Structures are given as C-alpha cells and as structure tokens.
Amino acid sequence: MVIRVLPARKGGIYTNSGSSQALINYLEHEAKEEVDPKRSIFFDQKREGIASHEVQEHIDTNVKGLRKNKPHFHSVVISPSRAELRHLEGDEEKLKSYTRQVMDNYAQNFKNRHQGKVEGKDVVWYATLHKDRQYSGLDEEVQTGQAQPKQKKQGEQTHIHVVVSARDQTMSRSLHPDSGSRQFNYNAWLTKSKKDFEQSFGYRPVITEAQQKQRLEKQVNRLERGGLLLDREQMHDIGRNQKYSPDFWKRMNEVERGAKKGDVFTPRQAYERLIENPEPKERKDKGAKKPDILPSKVESVKYKSKSVNSDTESITGKRQDKKLEVHHLAEKGEQKIDKHTDASSDQKFRPVRIDITPLIGALRFESVPNTGGHATGKDDDFRRRARRRR
Structure with missing residues (x-):
C-alpha cells in the first residue's frame, strides 16, 4: 500500500496555489475513458456520483482566510499493491470505503493546542477511482x-x-x-491507514524473496545511473545474509543519498556501509541499582584520601611546634602572642559583635534617600516617596 501527498509543481497538473480546474478536468478525463462518459465519477464522505463542476466550485470557494500564494488544496493518491487488489477481487465499493477510512485518519492526525480535534466530517474532499496508469519520464522503464x-x-x-x-x-x-510533525503526523497517518486495511479486509502481507530482489534491482539501477557500479550478485548476497531486514533497506537508502551527495563514490564504500553492524546499546535493568562510586574512580578517591592524610599530618606537626614555642615564650615572661597562633586546642572561638543600629535606622522611614531631606513622620515619608516616583 502506497499513500502519499503528491508534490505541487508550478505549471503542472497538481499546481495548488490557484483554481483546481486543471486537476479536476484531468481526473475526470482519465476516469471517463474507462467508464460511461456521461457518468459522474466523484465521491466524498457520504455521497457518490458527484459532478465535476460541483467539486470544482466547492474546492475553489472553500478558501476564505488563505493567501493567494499559499496552497488552496492538496492531492492525495492511494495505491494498493497488486496482491492487495487481488485480495479485494476488484471490488470498487471496498476501495471507496477504505478511502473514507484513510481520509478520517487524515483528519484525526492534525494537531493544534489552541484548537480542537479535527474529524472526518470537518474536511472537504472529493475522490475518484482510476483503473489504468501510464508511464512517465520519471519511471525506470522509460x-x-x-x-x-x-x-x-x-x-x-x-x-x-x-x-x-x-x-x-x-x-x-x-x-x-x-x-x-507538530501540525500533522505523517508517519502515524500512513501506519494507521495500512493497519486499517489489514484489519478491515483480513489481509496479511507476505513479501517473497523475489519481490525483495526486484526492489533491490531497482535501487541498484538507480545507483548505476548515478555513476556507482555495484556487483549485483554481491548485493543480493548481502541482502540475503541480512534477510532483507528494515536496517538493510535503511542502509541502502543511506548509500543512495551518499552517492547523490558525493560521500559514497566507490563500490567498496557502499559494501562497507551495508555490512557494518551498529554497536548494540546496553540494556538498562529497571531493578538494578547503580553503584555509589564507579570502580574507575575508586583509585582517585584513595589517592585523594592519602594526600589529605599527609596534609593533616603536616598541619598537626606545625601546630605542635607552635605550642612548644608559645610555652617557651610564656616561661620567659613575654606576654605578646601572635593572634593567629592557636595557643590551646581547648580555646573557644569568640564571635565579634557588630552594631547594626545605623543600618536599621537607614531602612526605617526616618531616613529617606534621594528626597533632599529627612522625613518627620509617616505621612511626610509617604508624600516624599510619591514625589520621587513621579
């Protein structure tokens, strides 16, 4: 299943900054070649057999609040695979009901903090069913x-x-x-729509190895047209060894992007990128407790403790020397002792008292700075402060 919003190109059929007339006429022309020319081929959320002029009028008039150079509408294509079409047995009614599911999911994936949720009935859309396709210049076969x-x-x-x-x-x-993604979750829309198809119609996708090889062949052909020549047998061997896993296709896309940018320009670089295995991430057990100190830090902690012990020993040695010196001076009758010397280990520290009365007075109303004088009372203080604010 392929579901995507088609890009709008200037001057093309899907140009969406103006009227939808060119696109509606093209869709009607392609559909009427396959069915009765007089039959109306559009349908929406509730109705079927809608005329093209009604579709164009509704789309072109539902633009209030949009700028001229901004998109007025968008084009969406829903392309089931051949296996999915065979599973539906060509039932058009099932495809129409699935289209309505896809557009409901489209509406529900719009997000906005200030506005409410969008529902399928709030979106203006019209769809038509085509049974044939034509090759374009972008196709690989062309x-x-x-x-x-x-x-x-x-x-x-x-x-x-x-x-x-x-x-x-x-x-x-x-x-x-x-x-x-803040306004519209594109990936969630695609995932939900694919799951809805599988659940609604009981479809179980089975991807064979032949389909994987065909997909790989197309990607290798694109790389060859870009100038990167790869050994097809070796590429298939790499894909089989990795069981064509999602990681393998992810690395293939990285190789293709690197070839376009010029980062990958030799086959050897491409093979190395495809074969390299990412380092497995360590699993964190919820119940496991982290150690208080890492083993690598234990040695540094021990070293610091040793240095601290040596420092304390040197300090205590100096203090003992100073005590002996103080006792020696006391015996000689000298009363002057250095303020910084610790005369006795039992001597208590006496805090210095600071008079903060001037500071408290400065904070009270009696002293008002920047007013040119002193207040005589609370009323005078209020008037002076109000004058200063003016």
Missing part, C-alpha cells in the same frame, strides 16, 4: 528504454485520487499535511 512515455502499464493498476481542501468546512482552520 529511462532504461523498456517503455515509452504515456504507454499504459500492464497488470492491475487501480488507484484512487483525492482532492482535499486546505481549509475545513467552517473555513476557520488551515489543514496542510506538509506543515511539519
């Missing part, structure tokens, strides 16, 4: 010469196009899926 542009693709190609307004029904809130 670039390798296997197909021509605008040539129809073979096999099951059913998909759904959705045109969704950038404002809600009341035109009081903007809904932009490309506004960042």
Whole structure:
C-alpha cells in the first residue's frame, strides 16, 4: 500500500496555489475513458456520483482566510499493491470505503493546542477511482528504454485520487499535511491507514524473496545511473545474509543519498556501509541499582584520601611546634602572642559583635534617600516617596 501527498509543481497538473480546474478536468478525463462518459465519477464522505463542476466550485470557494500564494488544496493518491487488489477481487465499493477510512485518519492526525480535534466530517474532499496508469519520464522503464512515455502499464493498476481542501468546512482552520510533525503526523497517518486495511479486509502481507530482489534491482539501477557500479550478485548476497531486514533497506537508502551527495563514490564504500553492524546499546535493568562510586574512580578517591592524610599530618606537626614555642615564650615572661597562633586546642572561638543600629535606622522611614531631606513622620515619608516616583 502506497499513500502519499503528491508534490505541487508550478505549471503542472497538481499546481495548488490557484483554481483546481486543471486537476479536476484531468481526473475526470482519465476516469471517463474507462467508464460511461456521461457518468459522474466523484465521491466524498457520504455521497457518490458527484459532478465535476460541483467539486470544482466547492474546492475553489472553500478558501476564505488563505493567501493567494499559499496552497488552496492538496492531492492525495492511494495505491494498493497488486496482491492487495487481488485480495479485494476488484471490488470498487471496498476501495471507496477504505478511502473514507484513510481520509478520517487524515483528519484525526492534525494537531493544534489552541484548537480542537479535527474529524472526518470537518474536511472537504472529493475522490475518484482510476483503473489504468501510464508511464512517465520519471519511471525506470522509460529511462532504461523498456517503455515509452504515456504507454499504459500492464497488470492491475487501480488507484484512487483525492482532492482535499486546505481549509475545513467552517473555513476557520488551515489543514496542510506538509506543515511539519507538530501540525500533522505523517508517519502515524500512513501506519494507521495500512493497519486499517489489514484489519478491515483480513489481509496479511507476505513479501517473497523475489519481490525483495526486484526492489533491490531497482535501487541498484538507480545507483548505476548515478555513476556507482555495484556487483549485483554481491548485493543480493548481502541482502540475503541480512534477510532483507528494515536496517538493510535503511542502509541502502543511506548509500543512495551518499552517492547523490558525493560521500559514497566507490563500490567498496557502499559494501562497507551495508555490512557494518551498529554497536548494540546496553540494556538498562529497571531493578538494578547503580553503584555509589564507579570502580574507575575508586583509585582517585584513595589517592585523594592519602594526600589529605599527609596534609593533616603536616598541619598537626606545625601546630605542635607552635605550642612548644608559645610555652617557651610564656616561661620567659613575654606576654605578646601572635593572634593567629592557636595557643590551646581547648580555646573557644569568640564571635565579634557588630552594631547594626545605623543600618536599621537607614531602612526605617526616618531616613529617606534621594528626597533632599529627612522625613518627620509617616505621612511626610509617604508624600516624599510619591514625589520621587513621579
């Protein structure tokens, strides 16, 4: 299942900064080639068989509060895989009901602290179902010469196009899926929509090794077109050894991005990045208690204690020498003793008393600084302070 918001390009069909007329006409034209030309092919949350002019009018008028150069609508495509389409047995009603689930999830993933939650009924959207696809110049088959542009693709190609307004029904809130994770959780939307498909239709995805090889071949072809030539057999061996795990595909994407930036320009660098194993993170047990002192710090603590002991021994030695000197002077009758000498270990420290009466007087109302005089009372003090504030 592939669900994505199509990028808007200037001058293209999906340009969304103005009217939706070009996009609606294109979607209607592609759908009417497959069904009755007189049949209305659009549907929304509740209705079916909606005419194209009604779709265009509603999308183009639901723009109050939007700037001219800002997107007025967005284009969403829902593309089930061939296995998923076979599982549905080509039932269009199931695809329409699933489209409504996807758009409900789309609405619920918008977040705003100051505004309430968005529900499916608050979003303005219209969808149509296409059964065919054509090759474009960006497809790998066209670039390798296997197909021509605008040539129809073979096999099951059913998909759904959705045109969704950038404002809600009341035109009081903007809904932009490309506004960042704080406003719209893109990954949560995709994950929830895929799970809904599996739960609603009882589908269990099974990815075979042939599909993994095909995916790897496409990525290797893109790297070769970029100038990085890789050994296909070795790449398949690396993929099989890692069981085509999500980490393997993540490293493959990193190699592809590095090749575009110029960080990876040799096959050896690519192989090393794919084979390297990340260091396992240490698991933290909740019940385990941390040691008070780390083993590496024990030696430093012991060393510090030894130095402290040696310092205390030297200090006590000096004090004993000073005591002997004081006794010797006392015997000679000399009364002058240095203030800093500790004459006796039992001598108590006598604190010095400081008179803070002037400080208290300065803090009272009798003394008001910056007023040009002294207050004679509380009323006078209040007037002087009010004059100073002016």
